[in-house]
Amino acid sequence: MKLRREREEYFRLVRQGFNNKEASRLVGVNERTGREWRNGRTDPNRFRAPAQSERAPSPASSGRYLRDDERIHIADRLREKATVRSIAAELGRSPSTVSREIRRNRTTDPRGQWHYRPHAAQARADARRPRPKVGKIAQNAELRDFVQQHLTLRWSPEQICNALRAQFPDRPEMHVVHETVYQALYVQGRGELRREVARALRSGRARRRPQRQAASRQPRFTHPMVMISERPAEVEDRAVPGHWEGDLIIGKDNGSAIGTLVERATRYVMLVHLPDGRTAEHMRDALTQTVQSLPSHLTRSLTWDQGSEMAAHHAFSLATDIPVYFCHPGSPWQRGSNENTNGLLRQYFPKGTDLSIHSREHLDAVAAELNGRPRKTLGWETPAERLHKLLAA
Structure with missing residues (x-):
């Protein structure tokens, strides 16, 4: 891949002591491209990004999450007009993983055009990863009051969610699915909805009952089966x-x-x-x-x-x-x-x-x-x- 070879040659020259202007000229790329490779940013008029050694360490990566070098590979191949499926095959990832990564972490300019910047994408992914997250109901007082009021009226969570979409069709921040309401009621430590409101549910339970309890499962037959x-x-x-x-x-x-x-x-x-x-x-x-x-x-x-x-x-x-x-x-x-x-x-x-x-x-x-x-x-x-x-x- 030409762009990848150019990037590797650029960094080899920088390690040998060449400045950005000289390294970019020898490789045959624009000086701005060299600055983006070196600093991990797209706007040359913004403040200089800290050196790699000065940046806060990213969370430890695993096979489940894309790594920063994989994001750089995606950016390089997108510039070469490679398809999502070919990029995924080169990384050993699912095409849906690469497609979702581009859709979630791309940067859109004021003209509506999007660009995939690997370092910005890595920063967005790192910011989203920490757990636990604050629930949507806890962040929105108006939404919380609406849900609490209708639970008191003995509405089911599914009825409440459909009423939210009908009453606030143009406000997506007021839209939730019924599982979000159940999570706010049942998950310990969130405190998004008052615990006493759970009594308004038709089940009458203040705790979610597990559907599968392997330890308490009854034997299928009186005499044990031979598998x-x-x-x-x-x-x-x-x-x-x-x-x-x-x-x-x-x-x-x-x-x-x-x-x-x-x-x-x-x-x-x-x-x-x-x-x-x-x-x-x-x-x-x-x-x-x-x-x-x-x-x-x-x-x-x-x-x-x-x-x-x-x-x-x-x-x-x-x-x-x-x-x-x-x-x-x-x-x-x-x-x-x-x-x-x-x-x-x-x-x-x-x-x-x-x-x-x-x-x-x-x-x-x-x-x-x-x-x-x-x-x-x-x-x-x-x-x-x-x-x-x-x-x-």
Whole structure:
């Protein structure tokens, strides 16, 4: 980059003892540009900026915040008409980080034109960084009185914020979001709103209740779950048959369900009939009856999600000697074969329909049709053919 090389050459000459005029001439830049590089300022008629050694030290930088050398790089590349994305790639930053930096810390002249000055941008960033900051409500007495008055009238914070925008449309200093009001009420030590005003909230709480309390979370089931991370390694490569994935497909208004079982190595499908509902007891009994029709070497493990229908997983394992492993919440890809099969089954059992009308015989017929369908992942063999080979062996 030409501008960067010129800057480096300029400072090399200055360190050798050349003054600004001589160094600028040798590099081929204007004397004013040299002064801006050396002093970190843009207006030559203003007082001379203190030397680098005399300036107050900037707060310690981290990877989260842009450094002064990165801001200098941004300024150099902007002068060379580089795009924001190319600058971000050179710095190893997100394009939005560079774009936001330019928008926040640029300098606008009286004619409305903007310029990015790295040292001024660094000063603005350092000034904004200290914490804690004074809240917007605490800074504006008129805003504080308006909020307090309407809280006393039992208005919600969201109603107050919308009223502020309607009543003061051209005064952005009077606009806040409802979270700002909640912060002023609940955050200790701010004192932006009177503590007794919090009693006017409909919740009646003077303190914000945490939504997540990991230490007080109740166990999902009576017997602890064995997570998928503890599942044997042989399950992952699908080389050993007998490891199953299971789930439910739900009918209209959550009123009916069908259990689905898929063997990982062969993609063989078995459907669990649940005519009486999907409680833990019904699921345990129906699942036990289904897997007991298989030979023991094809029932090595079962992987399920954390649905409440598996609350009796311990009793199921005792009755069948099949360990049950549970996926992590919101991780359907950990039962990928089962999820794919459930999508295929929706051709036979559409969403929003009553699944309780299907008989045991109909479920067996659907499973047989799927198991007779050739699969690309099996080398165009059918799941039934692959399972037959295993049984014969």
